[in-house]
Amino acid sequence: MFTSKLIPISFKRLLAVFLVSTIFSASSAIFDDPEVRHHLKTGIQTVVIDAGHGGKDPGAVGTRVVEKDIALKIALKLGNYIEENIKDVKVIYTRKTDVYLELFERAKIANENKADLFISIHVNANPNPVPFGVSTHILGMNQENQNLDVAIRENSVILMEEDYQTRYEGFDPTSAESYIMFSLMQNTFLKQSIEFGSLVQDQFRERANRKDRGVIRQPLLVLRETAMPGVLIETGFISNPDEQKYLMTGEGQSIIASAIFRAFRDYKEIIENRSHFNNDISPREDTADTAEPDVDPSLIFFRVQIASSRNRVPADPSAFKGYQDVSIIEEGRWFKYVVGGNADYNMALEQCRKVKKDFPDAFVVAVRGDKIFPLSEALIEINK
Ligand SMILES: [Zn+2]
Structure with a gap:
């Protein structure tokens, strides 16, 4: 069991300063980035849905079920909702059965298919059975002294891969130094990832009646390796008896999947409206009661x-x-x-x-x- 105790506080503080400065300098110039402009122009045509873990990697282990099985069921339902309801989107799955995939292969599938959005589905766990709720993770760090449990646990899947240190350029998921190296890269897709993540959490909170644990930045390797906006969704805690039970039911899985589906549909529409707006194809008309002419629009x-x-x-x-x-x-x-x-x-x-x-x-x-x-x-x- 890996815990955040492996990373001393002083390291975390250093890390946070590093990351916050790196990420925010990146986000200000986001619309100048040609890759971001590409995504804004073409809209959302391809989504990659990644069911976490699989095969010899069970992910988090509950008393009655393992993470890989719940993740797969939710991922398949989500993909099915998109295929049935949004015909102009191509859905690609990293896995549709109980097979093991190395982490870099998941990212490779998304990159090679030039996906517009990457959605990784997981289940959370904690040594304490009390915590419950859903959270959406994007690449980065939130604040100093941040709890890195999710990143350490999810990144540790690479320890099953042979030669992981070469493949991930010396990255060791349990060492603080690795997370500092991690911080030197920029998250080009921060803004869109946060936008999608917020829509997901809105849906979980307002429509699916789940406890909203927020959009959280975590140094997640699978998101670092993907060249597009992406999120890793922890759909609940397998370690909480009630939530485990909920996630095991077809109904619970459907509610979670449909919440993510609605967020995806809204995100697609927002991105595509914005790209039309940017291209001056259909400028948005403000109606009287939404316009606020007396207010500085930047405030x-x-x-x-x-x-x-x-x-x-x-x-x-x-x-x-x-x-x-x-x-x-x-x-x-x-x-x-x-x-x-x-x-x-x-x-x-x-x-x-x-x-x-x-x-x-x-x-x-x-x-x-x-x-x-x-x-x-x-x-x-x-x-x-
Ligand atoms: Zn996981």
């Missing part, structure tokens, strides 16, 4: 989301328990209803606490111009 505001819907509901106070200041934000196929507005995050949290009396599921969102963007990014940006 970040924290607002409280109280509801969302597929069909546009007029922002009439009678429809929203008397709230006078409801604005509508259009995002993909969704209309999101927000109230309040604060440049100060803590004030927004306070406001949210009050709004929850009327809308118990309310939560704080970051808004710039007329777009919601990931809260984690907003908080980093305002703290710069």
Whole structure:
């Protein structure tokens, strides 16, 4: 069992400084990158779905089931939903049966097929049976003293590969030095990966009723090796008895897969709308109640989301328990209803606490111009 204790705190701090500076210098120039421009132009044509582990590699071992089997079932369901419902997307699986694949082979499949998105499906585990919930991981690091359990556990699959040190350029998943080397590369696809990850977590939280553990940056080897936006989704904890039971059921697997499917559908639409917009094919028309002409579009505001819907509901106070200041934000196929507005995050949290009396599921969102963007990014940006 590998734990984060293998990496001393001082190393983590050093690492975090390294990574944060590397990643953020990369993201500012993201739209100048020709590869990113390619993805924005062509939209989402090919997705690679990677069921983690397989064959001799069981992944995390629960009391009643192993990770590789749950990952495969969810991956196949997800692929099937996309194939059935989004005909213009080609779905490629790294595995469709219980076979062992080396980590670099998974990335190679995605790279050779020039995938537009890489989705790796896994199941989390912890020595403690209490933790539960779903998280989506993207390449990078979140903060100093970050818990690297997921990266160490998932990267350690390469220890089963012969000659892994040559293949992964001396990378040792259990050593702190390896993670420092890792930090020297740039995550070209950070922005899109975060965007997709946030949609996945939104779906898990709002529609699938799972505990949202967030979009988390982790130095994951499989994401480092893939040349496209990508995420690794931990679909729950096999070590939590209730969640293990849920993940073993066909219904639980379907709910998880359909949440990822809806996030994929929304992401595709957002990326493709944006590429049209960038190409001036169909510029978006702002409607009266989404435009905010008096607000500097570069400023970040924290607002409280109280509801969302597929069909546009007029922002009439009678429809929203008397709230006078409801604005509508259009995002993909969704209309999101927000109230309040604060440049100060803590004030927004306070406001949210009050709004929850009327809308118990309310939560704080970051808004710039007329777009919601990931809260984690907003908080980093305002703290710069
Ligand atoms: Zn795994």
